[in-house]
Amino acid sequence: MIPAPFDYVAAQSPAHALDLLDSHGDEAKLLAGGHSLLPMMKLRLAAPSVLIDIGRLAELTGIRAEGDELVIGAATPHAALAASELVRADAPLLAHAAAQVGDPQIRHRGTIGGSLAHADPAADLPMALLALGGSVDVLGRDGTRNVVADDFFTGFFETSLAEDELIAAVRVPRRPGQGWGYQKFVRRANDWAIVGAAAVGGRIALANMGPVPLRARAAERALAEGVPAAEAAELAADDTEPGEDVHADRDYRRHLARILTRRALEQRG
Amino acid sequence: MQVELTVNGRRRTDEVEPRLLLVHYLREVCGLRAANVGCDTTSCGACTVLMKGAGEPGGGTSVKSCTVLAVQANGQEVTTAEGLATGGDLHPVQAAFRQEHGLQCGFCTPGMVMATVGLLSENPHPTEAEVREGLEGNFCRCTGYHNIVRAVLAAAQADAGTEVGA
Numbered sequence: 001m002i003p004a005p006f007d008y009v010a011a012q013s014p015a016h017a018l019d020l021l022d023s024h025g026d027e028a029k030l031l032a033g034g035h036s037l038l039p040m041m042k043l044r045l046a047a048p049s050v051l052i053d054i055g056r057l058a059e060l061t062g063i064r065a066e067g068d069e070l071v072i073g074a075a076t077p078h079a080a081l082a083a084s085e086l087v088r089a090d091a092p093l094l095a096h097a098a099a100q101v102g103d104p105q106i107r108h109r110g111t112i113g114g115s116l117a118h119a120d121p122a123a124d125l126p127m128a129l130l131a132l133g134g135s136v137d138v139l140g141r142d143g144t145r146n147v148v149a150d151d152f153f154t155g156f157f158e159t160s161l162a163e164d165e166l167i168a169a170v171r172v173p174r175r176p177g178q179g180w181g182y183q184k185f186v187r188r189a190n191d192w193a194i195v196g197a198a199a200v201g202g203r204i205a206l207a208n209m210g211p212v213p214l215r216a217r218a219a220e221r222a223l224a225e226g227v228p229a230a231e232a233a234e235l236a237a238d239d240t241e242p243g244e245d246v247h248a249d250r251d252y253r254r255h256l257a258r259i260l261t262r263r264a265l266e267q268r269g
Numbered sequence: 270m271q272v273e274l275t276v277n278g279r280r281r282t283d284e285v286e287p288r289l290l291l292v293h294y295l296r297e298v299c300g301l302r303a304a305n306v307g308c309d310t311t312s313c314g315a316c317t318v319l320m321k322g323a324g325e326p327g328g329g330t331s332v333k334s335c336t337v338l339a340v341q342a343n344g345q346e347v348t349t350a351e352g353l354a355t356g357g358d359l360h361p362v363q364a365a366f367r368q369e370h371g372l373q374c375g376f377c378t379p380g381m382v383m384a385t386v387g388l389l390s391e392n393p394h395p396t397e398a399e400v401r402e403g404l405e406g407n408f409c410r411c412t413g414y415h416n417i418v419r420a421v422l423a424a425a426q427a428d429a430g431t432e433v434g435a
Contacts, residue, residue, distance in 0.1 A: 001309050008270060008287035008340045031341075038336050039311055041288075051287065053341065056322070079330070103406025105317055105384065108330040109337065189405055190312070 003041035010053040014139055014168060017054050021164045022141065024050045030166055031055060032075045033109035035102070036118040055111070060168060063087060068174050070094075071137075074113025074167040078125075079104070081112060091172045093180040093200055097128035100182070103190050113167040116152070119159045122192035122208035124184070126153060130213045131180075131198035131205035134172035140165040156211035175200070181264030185256050187247065194247045197236065197260035199268045209240045209257050216261055223265075233262035272343040276301070277352025285339045291332075292316040294339035295349055303350035303379040304334050307408070311336040314407030317380035319348040319387055331387030333406070350379040353386065361429035362386050362421075371420030373411035381407050385421050386429075393430025397422060 008031075011017035021028055029048035031037060032055040040046040054060060060075035063084050070090055072081065081087055081098035088095040101107055101115070101124050115125040116136060129136075130149045138145050138161060147160055154160050161167065181199040184207070186192070196207030197216070202223050204216040218239065222232035237254035244250050273282045276299055283298055295301045295318065307315030311333050320337070321329030322345055329348060353360035359367065362385050372378040381404065388395065388403040395403060400421045401414075409417060424430075 002290070002293075003288045005286070005288055008338070010340075010343070034338065034341065035311065035336055038338070042309070051338075055341065102311070103314070104388065104403060105314060105331045105333045105406045106311060108320075109332055 001042040003038070004044060004047040006041075006048055007050045008053065009050065011057060014054070014057060014059050014166065017052050017057070017166055018139065018141060018164065020050070020052045021166070024052075026163050028052055030117070032060075032111040032114045033077060034114075035106055035110035036114055036120070054166065060113070065090070065174060066171075069171045070174055072112055072170045072172070074116075074169055075111045076113075078102075078107035078110050078112065078115075082107065090174040090176050091132060093132060093182055093198060094125075094128050094134075094172055096180075096182050097124045097198070100124045100184055106190075112170050116170065117159060117161060117167055119153050119157050119212070120192065121153075121156065121210065121212050122194075122196070123213075124193070124196070124207070126213040127193075127196050127198050127205045127207040128182075129170065129172070130215065131200050131203050132172045133200075133203055134170060136167055137169040137171065138165050139168040144168060146171070150215070153212035158212075179268040181267030183260040183264045183267070185260060195242075195253050195256035195260055197257065197264040199261070199264040204236065204261055204264070206236065206240070206257055206261070209237070209242045209253060211243075214240060216257070219261055229265035230262055233258055233265055236261035270340055272340055274339075274342055274344070275346040277348055283339075287338065287340050289339045290335055291318070291337040291339050291342050291347070292334035294342075295334060295347070298339075301349050301351050304383075305376055305379060306335060307376065307380075309335050312406075312408065313377070313380070314384055314404075315377050315380040317383040317387075317407065319383055321346040321348075327390055328386065330391075331384050331406075348383070348386075350382050353382070360386070361427045362389065362424045365424035365427060365429065366417075366420045369416050369420035369423050371413070371417040373409070373413040377407060377409045377411075381409065381417055385424060388421070389425055389430035393428065394425050395421070400425075 218235035242253035305315040307313035319329035
């Protein structure tokens with residue numbers, strides 16, 4: 001399968017990428033690892049006329065601690081996230097989630113910023129970011145704005161990114177030693193979650209239970225009121241309208257959400 | 270667009286369409302047919318090659334060349350199964366696959382070998398479970414996995430991981 005023709009420009013800097021976005025408008029797409037975009041282009045589900053490569057910009061890679069947050073460059077590949085001592089110590093759920101994406105070859109190429117911008121509701125990193133209460137540094141012509149995970153995902157494969165903006169970095173709170181749980185139900189190895197659940201502290205995030213990654217707010221409220229985890233997990237599917245497909249109907253997805261949330265909470269301790 | 274790559278140690282310059290996939294570049298432009306197009310959807314791993322940025326240490330990391338553009342590999346070093354043997358001697362991973370009969374039809378084998386070279390460069394002495402997980406991105410539709418895993422463990426025992434990129 002061959003993508004439709006396009007022009008390719010390797011951006012020289014984030015500012016250059018913004019200029020290119022500005023001049024090409026919605027005809028252009030940013031390319032980093034390309035592991036969500038290129039498969040879509042090969043299937044002709046996407047046919048941008050210009051690809052702006054930001055995958056090798058040093059400004060967009062690397063992981064550092066900044067006060068009580070970890071700051072992760074948007075073009076950091078999943079493998080680097082999974083292997084990072086800093087991430088494993090201070091945000092172990094994120095390192096674990098990164099290690100669940102696809103397979104080793106995919107993790108060498110796919111990037112955290114790309115995964116978040118792609119915003120597949122079944123994907124690992126959007127759910128992880130939401131569970132962690134992280135945020136995204138969005139770079140635009142007027143500077144950088146910070147968008148919390150709760151506001152970043154706006155619809156099915158849609159985010160609050162404007163056409164002329166890019167993700168520069170991802171921020172997650174540093175919480176060494178805090179318990180976490182991560183559950184992902186799949187029928188095949190390497191697959192997207194039929195349903196996923198991630199828990200950190202009192203936050204619970206769900207994958208593939210709606211058009212965007214969701215907080216299990218009723219369960220969170222019950223936990224905060226001191227309800228035991230197993231009972232709180234019974235509320236995990238409240239107010240959700242999951243889609244139906246060949247893998248699962250709506251009721252089965254709700255069932256999975258309750259079970260996986262209980263397991264994630266038990267794993268969290 | 271003009272790209273300059275080092276493929277199996279040889280520097281080359283080619284004019285390519287931006288939409289040319291790395292696997293097609295290797296097969297059709299370079300004439301290197303080891304990397305196979307299997308599923309063409311980033312699943313099967315038959316197209317696995319190693320890719321290394323300029324100045325990066327080691328022999329590179331495994332990637333699925335059906336999901337990389339040739340232009341994304343501009344300036345990088347790419348190694349295919351053809352580039353593993355030195356002076357007529359099989360790379361230790363190739364030798365182990367032959368010794369342990371880590372193949373049946375052979376279609377997945379170049380990808381398996383390259384994924385193994387990548388795996389052992391990151392984890393020179395994996396457990397059997399780590400081998401199985403480390404090769405989860407490579408499918409053998411003959412289901413010859415037992416001998417493949419045996420071959421990887423034999424290669425690890427022969428310290429193949431330390432010879433990566435040699």
